[in-house]
Amino acid sequence: MLNRGRNIEKGRVITRRMFILAAAKILLFAGISSRLYNLQISDREKYEILSDKNRIREWKTPPQRGIIVDNFNKVLASNDRVFQLHLILDEINDFDVTIFKIKNLIGLDQFQIKKLYKKKERLKPWDTLVVSDNLTWEQFSKINLYLHELEGAKPVLSTSRFYPYANDLVHIVGYVGDASPKDLEKPEIKENFVPGLKVGKYGIENSQEKMLIGNYGIKRYEVNASGKRISQIDYIKERQGNKVNLTIDIEIQKYAQELLKEKAGSICAMDIYTGEVVAMASSPTYDPNKFTHGINQKDWKEIKNNPLKPLINKSIAGLYSPGSTFKPLVALAALEYGILDPNKTIRCKGHKHPYELYGVKYHCWKKEGHGYMKLRNAIKQSCDIYFYEMARLLGVDRLSIIAKRYGLGTNVLGDLYNDEKKGLVPDTKWKKRALEQSWYLGETVINGIGQGYIQTTPLQLCLMTAQIANGGYKIKPHIIKDDSINYKDILNKIKLDQSNFPLHERNYLDDINVEYYQRMYHKKSNINFVLDAMFGSTNEQYGTSYKSRYDDPKYQFAGKTGTSQVRRITDLDRELDLDTDQIEYKKRDHALYVAFAPYKDPRYAISVIIEHGGSGSKAAAPLASKLIKRIIDRHKLREQFNNGNTSLA
Amino acid sequence: MLRERIQASNYSFLDKLRSIDYLLILLIIAIGSISVFAIYSTEGGKFSFYTKNHIIRLSVFFSLFLLLSFVRVSTWYKNAYLFYFVGLLLLITVLFFGISASGAKRWINLYFLNLQPSELMKIAVIICFARYYHRIQSSDIQSYKFLIQPIILLIIPCYLVIQQPDLGTSILIAGSGIAIIWLAGLNIKYFVYSGLLLLVSLPFAISILKPYQKSRILTFFNPDRDPLGAGYQIIQSKIAIGSGGFFGKGYLKGTQSYLEFLPEKHTDFIFTLFSEEFGFLGSIILLLLYILLIYRIINVGLVSRSFFAKLYCFGFATAIFLYVFVNIAMVLGMLPIVGAPLPIMSYGGSSLLSIMLGLSIVMSCKIYNQEQISAY
Structure with missing residues (x-):
């Protein structure tokens, strides 16, 4: 019995221990279950993402x-x-x-x-x-x-x-x-x-x-x-x-580039109402296709080391003194501020009797002098003496207000090109700030003929010309088609404003911001005077670009030549009076020309710059003349195409 | 009493059939079927090598299980030590003539099967210990004389298995052995003391581990330590299980295993594949099947008269629990990767054989549950 009792005791122990073990098993299984719950239910999303990351590439x-x-x-x-x-x-x-x-x-x-x-x-x-x-x-x-x-x-x-x-x-x-x-x-x-x-x-x-x-x-x-x-x-x-x-017409662009072949310079053409840039050529140029697959060293060196600097987009990144192409604007400023009666006569006596101010002599470009000049003739024949005096009377600050208003001194195309230059329209404040010097009157005088501190890009000159040619309205120059602009409406609006001409109450002579497609002038007659003088410059005898004119009113244009000095002209130079060919290339003047066409009911403005080309009338105006013909020939096509597009929109 | 005893040992065949635990058989069939589907999925839904082999093994070993179920429990009792020594002999044979695979020497080539003696040893230890404690009076259990023997019996196979090297199986063998010592009623203080001793000696134990074992343990604590090396398995396993969600990705749609991100998917990581495809729901159901299986085995122990049968069944139930727990906890990242198969589910002949063998002894305990075994 003792044995049996012991056995019962042993059986009990085994069973009891088994139950303790069973309890532990249940606990551990519960642990596994909760872990499964954690992985598969709580953190499911995390692991799903990881799984997809694994399997999907x-x-x-x-x-x-x-x-x-x-x-x-x-x-x-x-x-x-x-x-x-x-x-x-x-x-x-x-x-x-x-x-x-x-x-x-x-x-x-x-x-x-x-x-x-x-x-x-x-x-x-x-x-x-x-x-x-x-x-x-x-x-x-x-x-x-x-x-x-x-x-x-x-x-x-x-x-x-x-x-x-x-x-x-x-x-x-x-x-x-x-x-x-x-x-x-x-x-x-x-x-x-x-x-x-x-x-x-x-x-x-x-x-x-x-x-x-x-x-x-x-x-x-x-x-x-x-x-x-x-x-x-x-x-x-x-x-x-x-x-x-783009607003570019590739036919005109191609032609402009062709005209610039073998030269360094730029040609810009713009619709004076819509502000569309029709052509913007820069020379010399290079082949962009070479860059697509990485340009080779030899080609790159050739482009980089070319002294005519093909990499510079001269139309917007080339800075030039506007020279005489600035004169219409100086005249306009003087008239607008009522500084000067256009009938005022000034005598240009040639190199022997130059204009003198505080002992400094200022020469006209014409050795023998222009004789007695009124404003219209002074623009037409580009007499420097007249403009020296006019600039002196006008003052640089007033000139700069008008110059800035007509498009100089700021980017024309906004931030489209990271290399576009602003240029410089100087005034007394600028000089004080930038150079910490006072302004000298002599600087005003040379500013009047577009020399000195003033710096412009060819496209700015084109815009300036366009905004004078359209009757003094501010336009928005652009090179990418802007569907938000209804060209027909703009044209009608400006033309309506031109014909119904109420007197202005606003004082346009203050330094103010003008809205797009609003007039910028004070008196319409002033604009008309300048336009007429530019007509004379091209289409009348003694005009500086008379040789490049068209008699056919369809192509007839008005313009202004410019010759911008790249260095100070010394007395020795004046004495030698060398031809362009005889001067070292780097020292030759830049040739400039701005124009608008056709003269009656103008539509396009153009600017031409030939670096070191010599005189504007000889080097720049003939190119402009050729291009103007091509632009006007293509005008109807462009108009039809654009109107077609507008009606579609 | 004597008559009873004699009667009890004279079972008619009908009695035997009647006392079979059919639920247990059903559970084995259920888990077996699931395992076939899972292995089929590891092959990307192709009926190929692994699936074929697994089905053949399952049917052969299942038949063996049914057959061996009718062996008298006393026969098992009588041959328990023999079983143990045969197992030990095989382990020693492995040491000298074993075939190696991926740096471990664990198998003996038997031509039809590469036998892994350590798997058989898992059962051998249980049956050997059950016999040992069957005859020891409860008053003697606490004495050192009777304690030292099982410890030696346990240390020898564990040592041999560690030499292969196979830490996982060795731990499982030790675990089942200790479980029976516990069941036999050894004072709790011994377990507490040896537990403390283990903790104290852990640093020394780690220092004698093989480098790859060390890295596995370090990886366990921080799987991101080496995500493409040692940590890869556990990270991918967790991703697979976690991305399964509640219902799983669907059968044959487990991307982790299908696209071969999952390593060892037919053996140690079979649960991962199953869990990815069948989700939380499927995993819990599978877990319940195992719990039921363990419960039925314990139940057989409860209705058995002999201590041998009781100890064996409880011990075997604990062993099954240990295998399942260690395997699943391992693939869930709760334990270091030690290489332990999931019973029945994992592909592997020796493991399946030893489980079926173990189950057949359980069944024999059930059929002959009234048999009294005298102490020899």
Whole structure:
């Protein structure tokens, strides 16, 4: 019985211990369950994201860049088909061998190979390496022929930027190139960037990046643990960038560039009512297509070291003294402020008796002098003496108000071009601030003939001329078509304002901001006087650009020559009186010309600058004359096209 | 009493059939079926090598289980030590003639099966200890004389298994052995003391671990230490389970395993795959099946008359619990990765064989539950 009792006791112990164990088991299972709950229910989202991150890999597909067209929808920048060679890195077993084979096939040099290895280091193992983005057809077909021997090689038909009018537009349209780290900081590029995508480097390509770049596509693939693509899950198609429509007429642009061939300078043409820039040529120029796939050293050196500086967009980044082209504005300012009766006579006595102020002599350009001059004749024959005196009476501050109002001293195209220069319209305050010196009256005097501190860009001169020619209305110059502007309305509004002419209550002589398409003048007769004087300058005998005139009223234009000194003229120079050809190129004067056409019912303003071209009448005016004819010939077409467009909108 | 005893040992076949635990068999079939589907899924929904092998093994070992269930429990009792020594012999054989795979020497080539003796040892220890404590009077249990023997019996196989090296199995063997010592009624203070001793010696224990074992333990505490190396398995396993959510991604749709992010998915990480595809709901159901299985085994122990049967069933139930717990806790990142299969679910012949063998002894305890075993 004792044994039995012991056994009962032992059985009890075992059972009791079993229950303790069972309790522990239940506790531990509860622990597992709560852990499962945590993972699968509380943190589910977190792990779902991680799982998708594991299995889904995205490849971005590059968008096509938006095209750029001219006023007539002619394509100025397109996307051309190119042959490329890509390497899918995760399909390659031995990178060195593959590169070696490719090197032998398409002939890469040591430098290019080094670059490829560097590029590869920056890529992830499942990325694509672009070996060449512009193969010749021959190279491309060779690659295709030996494709079975090249691991991971993928011949790709892609697109790249192409500029059909190459040299003729580079200063306006700009060019594209590989994105620099600085480019990648720009939000519009950062958001849409795909490795290998070209971005705008200059001009419209650069400033309109947001419009042009488009949106990349996304290809989502399910991949396995080793990164191999299993299936495509999703493909969000890339979106091509928007079209950018310029106001440029490529025919006129081309012609302007042709006129500037072999010269350094600029030609700008503008619609005087709408403010559309019709042409903006700069010479010398270069081929933007060379930049698309990275320019080679030799070409780059050639462009960079050219003494005529092709890289500078002279129309907006070239600064010149306006010279005599400034005179109509000086005259207008003097008339508006009522400084001077246009019938006032001043005698120009030639170099022997120059204008004198506080002992300093100021010469007229004409050695033998103009004789007795009234204002109209002084403009027409560009007499410096008359303007010295007029400027003295007017004063630099009043002149600067009018000069600024008519478009000098500020960017014409806003922030479209990062290299556009503001130029300089000096006044006494400016000199005090910038140079910490008082203004001298002598500086006012030379300012009156567009010399001295004053600096302008060719496009500013064109705008100035346009705003005088349109009867003194402020316009909004632009080079990209603005759909918000109804050109017909503007034209009608200005013309209506010109014909119904109520007297103004506002004092237009104060330094005020004028709204777009509002009049800027005080008295209409003053504007008309200046326009008439410019007519005389071109179309009457003794006018400085008489030789370039047209008698046909269809083409008849009015203008003003200018010759801007690049250095001080000494007495010795005056004595020698050399021809332009005899002077060293760098020391020759810049030739300038501004004009508007047709004289009756004008529509276009034009400015021409030939660097070191000599006199305006000889070097600049003839070019303007030729271009004006072409512009007017194309005017009807432009009008029809633009009105058609407006009615469509 | 004597008559009773004799009667009890004379079962008719009908009696035997009647006393079979059908629920237990049903549970085994249920878990077995789930395992077939899970293994099928690991192969990406193709009926191929692993699935085929698993089905064959399941059916062979299940038949073996049914067959062995009718072996008298006293026969098991009689041969318990033999079983243990055969197991030990096999472990020693492995030491010299074992075949290696991925740096471990754990298997003996038996031509039809690569036998892993350590798996058999798991059962052998339980049956050996059950026999040992069956005959010891409860008054003697606390004495050192009777304590030292099982400890030696336990240390030898554990040491041999660690040498393979296979820390996981070794811990499981030790765990089941200790469980039976506990069940037999050894004073709690011994467990408390040895627990404390273990804690104190832990730093020394870690210092003698193999580098990969150390890194596993470090990784356990911080899986992000080496996300593509040692931490990879556990991170991917957690992602798979977590992303399964409540209902799971659906059968054959577990992306983590299908896309091969999950390592060892047919063996140690089979629960991860199951949990990814069937979610929280499926996991809890599977867990419940295991709990039921353990409950039924304990139940057999409760209705058995002999201490041997009781100790064996309770011990085996605890062992099953340990296997399930260690495996699941491991894939959930609650324990370091030690390499422990999930009973029945995991692909692996030896593990399946030992579980089925163990279950057949349970069943034999059930069928012959009235059998009294005299102390030999």
